[in-house]
Amino acid sequence: MTPRDVLLELLADPLPAGCVRSAAEQLKRLAAEEFAGAGLACGSVEAYGTCRRLVLYAAGVTGGQMVKTLSDIFPRILSRLEFQQARAWEPSGFRFPRPVRGLLALHGDRLVAFSAAGLRSGRTTEGHEALGPRRLSLASAEKYFKTLEHASVLVKEDGRLEAMNAALEAASRRMKLGIEAHEETLGECLYCAEYPVPVISGFAQEFLALPPERLRGVLRSLRFFPVSDDDGRLQPYFAAFRDGVSKGQRNVEDGFRAALESRLQQIS
Amino acid sequence: MDFQDIILKLDRYWAKQGCALLPPGGAVRRAPGGQLCLAGAAGCAALPPDGLEGRYRYRVVLDPAPAGVRRVFLDSLRAAGLDRSEHDVRWLAFDGEAGTGWEILLDGLPLARFIYLPAPAGAGFRPAAAEIVTGLERLALVSQRKKRAADLCWSRRLTYGELHGGEGQ
Incomplete structure (x- = not known):
């Protein structure tokens, strides 16, 4: 046989x-x-x-x-x-x-x-x-x-990780800015989505006045990826992943932004 | 869809699923071992500390919970005017003394809490009961595509802000 x-x-x-x-x-x-x-x-x-x-x-x-x-x-x-x-x-x-x-x-x-x-x-x-x-x-x-x-399910962890890294790299090239692909955050995202789809959103400039490490901490606690320039200065943007299709990206960008800003308002 | 229409649609949807619609404050005492299926909207004078937005909740209790209960819940959102494929829905798991369940995030913001209640002690196996509490303000904001609760249309003539002394700005 x-x-x-x-x-x-x-x-x-x-x-x-x-x-x-x-x-x-x-x-x-x-x-x-x-x-x-x-x-x-x-x-x-x-x-x-x-x-x-x-x-x-x-x-x-x-x-x-x-x-x-x-x-x-x-x-x-x-x-x-x-x-x-x-x-x-x-x-x-x-x-x-x-x-x-x-x-x-x-x-x-x-x-x-x-x-x-x-x-x-x-x-x-x-x-x-x-x-x-x-x-x-x-x-x-x-x-x-x-x-x-x-059917939009990447079963293998390797496949999902590869898809996430490729998406972050592509977004980074497009924005001409660096995305801080923190390994721990990537690891957390790995078991949150069967089909990770990248979302790029931003937040109000005023929050850049917060201590950078504090800001990075809040972003990571929401499983978002900080965006910085060549000198490592944080920019008022972040990358994140949603689960599934890429319809209604605008809704997700706005929602993620509101979730982040309400968290930042609590600490500032 | 107006805020009050969302409540009406949810009432109709859950009634179709076999739920008894219960006005707020109704004190149900069930027969021991009996089945229970309840649904209804309620408002709170003080903002409830349940991690959801706003003061209005839609609460559903399904005892026992059917196998497709999560799908039934997702379909209830569609009945309230929300297109699931246009949003990110996350089920953040938690395990606690109050039960085992999820905080459900819609586009990153809390929408609902779904709990499988702990099994009652003794008397052998009983299938789990589910309690689902949805924040109606968040649901209405998404359904009506509004940014602030105050701007939500409550009925054809009144906004949420007008009804609540400008709350939700």
Whole structure:
């Protein structure tokens, strides 16, 4: 049998940003353990997380009775995930930080059927929430990342980070000013948006009278990126990310500006 | 859409979802273990310290919360004249003693609080109840594309500012 890829996706209500990275790491470790225990060989095991999903992806998996084995392994992996804050949302006793809304599990083009969190696994998922409640049906595991990208979800952390960095660089070139791409802020943004779209906005000149580090602190607390000139002097602009489509950019720019200015008014 | 129309649209929307519309101050005592589904607008004399803007709130209680409750909430915003695709909606998670939920930011500004209430102690598993409180001023500002609450149209003849002694400038 030709080796096929294996996919498990858990779709949930928006998750606390702090728990996703650790959950994805656990998912990867537990999957490697369980696969080895069941005698499944695979090319690679990776796990990814967004604010709404946890994804396990193993490439080129071979072994006997694959679908049967995976349908035993998947619920076990999910039940072994640990969280600082979690509760039971349905009678099965499965605990999770927020309610689980969908399970997608495929081996190549075959459905891996199991039950967990009071749900049965299927071959459908959802795209970005801003696009409405459209269901996506997956023909095979191998089509997962492309299908989700078309539905405005960048599943891989690398992909989102790359998109954010590229957007900040492009905006910086356009403005002929530097955007301070603070790594910690980028890390926070990583689990706040499934499809980060850049927003450039500004604030009233008068706030530049505030101590620069204070101003930077307020901007970063809102996950905004300060903008400065070649000499590092702050400018009355900032960059930020919204989640999803780029319609109504003006609304978002105005809202972000109002959120920032009200915070700055409180401290000045 | 006038401020009062937003309330009327939300009332109609939530009534269609099976909610009982409750005038402010109504004290509901439910049968033990019974289901509950309530909705209604309320005003506060003092500005409520809930992190939302303004003095008017639209409160919905769904017990138990249906699986699609977040989508039902997003659709209620559409009923109130807000096009979701033209805005950034963020769900900032919090976990506290009062429950588990989100502060919902619309274009970076607080719009609503969505809470799954803590499970009552004992007596086995009960599905979570949800409470959603929306700041009506913020919703109306976006729906009417206004910058200041005072400029909001309350009814065809009156603005929010005229009704509240110029508040919201």
